[in-house]
Amino acid sequence: MAVTIFGHAQGGTPDAGSAVPASVSGTSKKAVRAENRRLQKDVLRNLSKTKGLNTSNLVVVARSGVVTLGGSVPEASQVELAVAAARGVGGVAEVKSNLVVRPEGL
Template sequence: MRMRIAMGLVAWLAAATLCGEAAAQQTGEIASGVNPTGVTANAKASRQADRQLAKQVRHVLAKTKGLVSVNLTVRAKRGVVTLRGSVPDNKQVALAGQVAGGVNGVQSVDNQLTPFRQAQ
């Protein structure tokens, strides 16, 4: 009988130790900013900041007088804004790049806009 109790106690202690190690490992991952899916809190914050910056640039471009911004896409990554699409002429290509570069938080602009000719 004592042997059974001792074996049960050993098994219970082993299980408790393994669970404790798993909990400590999970706690360490959470404390270090890594969630169970492997995505860091910093990566999420960075993506959120990129989305917010792109949104600000789109807003400013849409409000710019003399700029046709219907065919534009704006992407942002770590302060670098990429403009893609087409605008009526080279003046608007330059204007869009200049305006995007003036938005707070933009470090540089990769202006890939192309001019198109309007039918007359």
């Protein structure tokens, strides 16, 4: 069985609650983007290791500690499983779920 995980990281501000641009806070935009990519990869890795979770249609966006999960899962129980797995990653301050339940084959 092949598992494909799509991910997308975006640049952002240095911390989730701040509206201060990276250039003003002293953290470079490049460093913020690198941190977002690292967090995205860590979350994707944790999701793929989670037993009972179908990750073939999941998308992860990480932005300054806020992780947004998108895509679809085949069963409603997998939504909470994915959210819990994302929350368990160091550096994740908040998890937003835009996951939809779409049974396999649809």
